[in-house]
Structure formats: structure tokens, C-alpha cells
Amino acid sequence: MTKRLALIDMGTNTFHLLITEVAANGNRTDFVKTKLPVRLGQGGISKGTIAPEAYERALKTLKDFRKQIDEYNVETVRAMATSMVRNASNGEDFIKDIYKQTDIQVEVIDGAREAELIYYGVRSAGVLDEQTSLIMDIGGGSVEFILCNNHEISWKQSFEVGAQRLMDNFFTADPIPDAQVAAEKQFLAEQLQPLTEAVARYKPARLVGASGTFDTLCDIDALSRGDNTRQLSQPAASALEVADYYKIHQQLLHKTHEERLAIPGMLEMRVDMIVLASILVDFVLETYQLQEIRVSAYALKEGVLAQALQTM
Structure with a gap:
């Protein structure tokens, strides 16, 4: 049984999208692997808020990601937001707007969980x-x-x-x-x-x-x-x-x-x-x-x- 997944990493500087299909034997076929300089932290990180321009850039990028996800008929979408969103005063509104405009449910993960997931990723690189x-x-x-x-x-x-x-x-x-x-x-x-x-x-x-x-x-x-x-x-x-x-x-x-x-x-x-x-x-x-x-x-x-x- 194969499974098709889309993984989104919404970093403070870069947004990543990975669309991949995994076979039952663990073999992986990547269809899309992209990283874009969204710069979510630009102009706002030191003020503890997502600046309007960065907010718009992020929404536009995620709408583009949504199109690609739909093109590949992906069953499972996992989107993760990290430091910038978890610390921003308007982070909750941002997550709601993303869901409204793209139907992508974003998980805001804390630092300990982020570190743990990075470990599993690094370990799988050998x-x-x-x-x-x-x-x-x-x-x-x-x-x-x-x-x-x-x-x-x-x-x-x-x-x-x-x-x-x-x-x-x-x-x-x-x-x-x-x-x-x-x-x-x-x-x-x-x-x-x-x-x-x-x-x-x-x-x-x-x-x-x-x-x-x-x-x-x-x-x-x-x-x-x-x-x-x-x-x-x-x-x-x-x-x-x-x-x-x-x-x-x-x-x-x-x-x-x-x-x-x-x-x-x-x-x-x-x-x-x-x-x-x-x-x-x-x-x-x-x-x-x-x-x-x-x-x-x-x-x-x-x-x-x-x-x-x-x-x-």
C-alpha cells in the first residue's frame, strides 16, 4: 500500500514543501521538493509580530503550495510552524487565516518538539x-x-x-x-x-x-x-x-x-x-x-x- 503525503515546514526564513509517495517497503518517490525565501520574520521578529508584508507573502506561498498539493491528489497534509509563529502576537490570527484561505491546518510546535523532530530527520539521513x-x-x-x-x-x-x-x-x-x-x-x-x-x-x-x-x-x-x-x-x-x-x-x-x-x-x-x-x-x-x-x-x-x- 502506498501513501502520498505533503509536508510543509514554515520556518522563520524559508518555507519548505515536500510532496512524496511512500511504498509499503519504505521506498520513497519525491514529486515536489521546494524551498522558498518567504522571510516570515522580516520586519517583525524583533517586535514579536508578523509584519503585514511577510503575512501576505506567506499566505501567497501557501496558496501556491495548496495548488501543488491538489495537483498530486495528496491524502495527508502536515504543516508545521515554528519559532516565528509560536512567538508572534498575531500568530493565532495567522493560523486561522491560513486555514480559511487554503484549508491547510497548521500545527504550531514548541521548541522541544521541534528539536525531537529534527533528531528523527537527521537520524534518517544516516x-x-x-x-x-x-x-x-x-x-x-x-x-x-x-x-x-x-x-x-x-x-x-x-x-x-x-x-x-x-x-x-x-x-x-x-x-x-x-x-x-x-x-x-x-x-x-x-x-x-x-x-x-x-x-x-x-x-x-x-x-x-x-x-x-x-x-x-x-x-x-x-x-x-x-x-x-x-x-x-x-x-x-x-x-x-x-x-x-x-x-x-x-x-x-x-x-x-x-x-x-x-x-x-x-x-x-x-x-x-x-x-x-x-x-x-x-x-x-x-x-x-x-x-x-x-x-x-x-x-x-x-x-x-x-x-x-x-x-x-
Whole structure:
């Protein structure tokens, strides 16, 4: 028996749609896999509200998603909203408007549930093993950290330090001034104190980056070596050498918007936010002395899929 599902991840920066069909033997056929820079947090995240322009962009995107879902005669639709919607004063009205205009019922998930679903998604990418890993998923609104192995979660927490929030606070000039890099790291040291304590306890062997920023870092790294197969094949699991990451990080810190946009592999929707996200990656590698980076192309929506398949 096959099952056709549509999974929507309404992130603070990017909306994802996955339309897939899963056979009884677990084989998967993806019909639609798209990500769009809706920027739900733009202009409102620091005020705790979804700004009117972002509200309209999101509704338009979800109407387009609805058309594609109907074209493929999907039986089951699961839509998840995260940090931006759960913290916005007009989040409830937004969810009601989505249902009225698209007939899509959105689940607003809390940070702990988001972290758990990310874990299941990452685990299904095959990047975890018996050793303890630190998963990091950098969103626009929140960042999820999970200490785990391929069997279980030891510790998880969501922090409201996503790239759009960091950008609003620290991106005062372009290229970013050294003083602002230091200020962001100081802020992270304070905000991530619970993570620091958990890392000391569970001693992860590596960092596992989930989707988004890390996909782009891997694309830039591959293209810098003349390897264009990655963007065609989009592997579920990748590795990124720490030294190669730091080469890219230095470019991100010292280039302007236009110069970053010219880097092969850079996505326009990530060109500014990736600077703040990369400072966060640097902070985590340096503070917790991690010498290995693995990357999972799977995250939240694949976690929802993995759990949905268990009930098939």
C-alpha cells in the first residue's frame, strides 16, 4: 500500500514543501521538493509580530503550495510552524487565516518538539552512529541543539537565537565589524549556558549541522574544488572539513553583500543571514572544541515523515 503525503515546514526564513509517495517497503518517490525565501520574520521578529508584508507573502506561498498539493491528489497534509509563529502576537490570527484561505491546518510546535523532530530527520539521513553527536539546526528564529546518538536523545533544547534575530541585533555594517562579531559571541556565551553545561556532561565527538546554512556551506566548499555533482545529487549525508569551513567563514566575514553573492554556491536568500549563522558555527566549534563536522540535508520535515511512516 502506498501513501502520498505533503509536508510543509514554515520556518522563520524559508518555507519548505515536500510532496512524496511512500511504498509499503519504505521506498520513497519525491514529486515536489521546494524551498522558498518567504522571510516570515522580516520586519517583525524583533517586535514579536508578523509584519503585514511577510503575512501576505506567506499566505501567497501557501496558496501556491495548496495548488501543488491538489495537483498530486495528496491524502495527508502536515504543516508545521515554528519559532516565528509560536512567538508572534498575531500568530493565532495567522493560523486561522491560513486555514480559511487554503484549508491547510497548521500545527504550531514548541521548541522541544521541534528539536525531537529534527533528531528523527537527521537520524534518517544516516549521519549518526554510536558516538555522541551535537546536532545544530540554525533557523531564522530559533536554533535547536540535540545531544544524541543513533539510538536516543540524551539532551535537547531550542534557543531563540536564530539568524534573523542575530541579524537584527548585530549586523550593523557590511562587512560585519570585528566588534559586532565579538558582541555576538559574547551574547551566545550567555544565552547558550545550558548547552555549555550539557556538552560538558555528554562530551560530543562531532558537530552535525542540519540543512539550511550547512547545505550552503557544503555547496560552496564543493564548488570551490570544482565539484558540481553535489548540487545535482543533493546527498542526504555529507562531511565538511573544519579547515574548509574556516576558509569559507573568513570570506563571509570580510566580503560585502555583493561579493558574498558572487561566491559560487551562495543562495541569494541566505547571503546576509549566513554571516551571523557562520559566527554561531564558529562559536560552537571553538567553545566545545569539536574537530569534525557532518551535515544532514534532512531536518524537521523528514522527521515528521519518519514518524508518520511508523504509523503506516
